[in-house]
Amino acid sequence: MCGECEKNVLRFETTAVHGDKGFDPLTGSISFPIYQTATFKHGGLNESTGYDYSRLQNPTREEVESTVAKLEGAKWGIGFSTGVAAITAIINLFKAGDHIIVSDDLYGGTFRLFRDIYEPFGIQHTFVDTTDLKDVINNIKENTKAIFIETPSNPMMKVADIKAIVEIAKEKGLKVIVDNTFLTPYFQKPLSLGADIVVHSGTKFLGGHNDTLAGFIATNDEEIDEKLRFYHKSTGATLSPFDSWLLLRGIKTLHIRMEKSQENAIKIAEFLKKHPKIEEVFYVGLPESKGYEISKKQATGFGAMISFKVKNVEDVAKVLKKVKVITFAESLGGVESLITYPQTQTHAEVPDEIKEKLGVTKTLLRLSVGIENVNDLIEDLEYALG
Structure with a gap:
């Protein structure tokens, strides 16, 4: 048996194939089951199996969330109905009057969220060439709270220096959010470079078969995770059991x-x-x-x-x-x-x-x-x- 296996630290490819648990502990099923249920039976008052309602928690979604988290080197992962839903939850971490620096070259749907949906609610943003560190520094304001970067960017393939931006952010007490959709954790792990939050459109390379919509957030920050889970369950943009299973299947390859x-x-x-x-x-x-x-x-x-x-x-x-x-x-x-x-x-x-x-x-x-x-x-x- 390999030394790494003995430490229960598996390499990327093995984790991708086997997932977090590796099989269904209840039945031994190698293909993790689709728990296609909206609700769960309670044994009695104050008695629970740990599952109550699928908007709150579902075994299939938990398996893909844990799998994505492991692949990203994160403690926590959350599965959303789409990538845009995941980014929406992240923006909800901020309040009116807060300012966010955002990569100028990025997916049009993300552009729309910042400009058309959240700007009217008072969440400010500045689109900045995040490949230019001086431009990033020059656009930090007293009310700046975070830097959101997409790298490589969509569609011009601009590459931001994640570690350098993290260093700038930490000096100012800012959070760094990285959209890792294009490279996936197989090629790039932003959390290991100091980023606070990683977001994905799981629809894309993670799913890999153009047959489902999904979004994911991964983080090592417990406070951020707790807030995001509150928005997750409260807004209801959760990943369905069947779509969770499709993502698990896609991630294997x-x-x-x-x-x-x-x-x-x-x-x-x-x-x-x-x-x-x-x-x-x-x-x-x-x-x-x-x-x-x-x-x-x-x-x-x-x-x-x-x-x-x-x-x-x-x-x-x-x-x-x-x-x-x-x-x-x-x-x-x-x-x-x-x-x-x-x-x-x-x-x-x-x-x-x-x-x-x-x-x-x-x-x-x-x-x-x-x-x-x-x-x-x-x-x-x-x-x-x-």
Whole structure:
């Protein structure tokens, strides 16, 4: 038996496959059961099995929450109905008059939450280039309470230095929140770099099959965990038992999928940057990428997300129409390769002037690389670009 196993410290891949408990203690079932129930029977007054109502706690959801927490190196994990629901719970940690620094390049749904939903309630924010540490420092105010970073960012693949931002934050008593959706805990562990909270859209790489919606939060801070659990049960944005089971099943192959998708992504990025119709390629794994060195320092992989600009805007519609193996669809992180047009899809509600400033132009496409044969994917892009 391995020395690590004797200490009950399993490596990432083993934890991903077996989950937290490894099996159902009640029946011995290897596939953790779907406890598809809304409520639980009590033996009598003040007698409980530990479960009361599935919005509060459910064995299937607890198993996936504990599994994600272990993979992130966290003490606690909470499963939400969507990634946006998870981010909503995090914003609820703050009150009117508080100020949050937020990555300027990030998912349009997160942008919408800060600007359209919570700004009217008095929670202030400033969108900042979090790859520029001076810009981060210059935007800290007396009422700043946290720094929210998405790294690599969506869709421009900007890489923030998590450890450096943590050092800035700790000097000012600020919390650091990291959206780790793109790299997952397989390639990046923000809590080990000092972050206070990690958030995921579990819909993406954690689930990995484009068949469910989910969100997760992981933390080592007991006070934060208690507050988030209160918002979790009170607002009701909880992960269902069946969706919890789908996430457990997806996570079993997370490490294999991430490795294969990354292997494909590197080859596709190299192909795209040499193509005569491509103006620029944004992929963290290219040595010329601005975030390459930081990524090597704080992550063990580069992921499977690529954005690229075509030289002629007319080629956008042509590519989206002509791809056959790659699917023109929103979302990312599944076994199937998906191509998206941020201008009118993921970032449609971001004002045009901000999109232009970030580089989210009318010629930008975003590609989530799957696990298909890479030659089929390259040939598909070659045909679509031709």
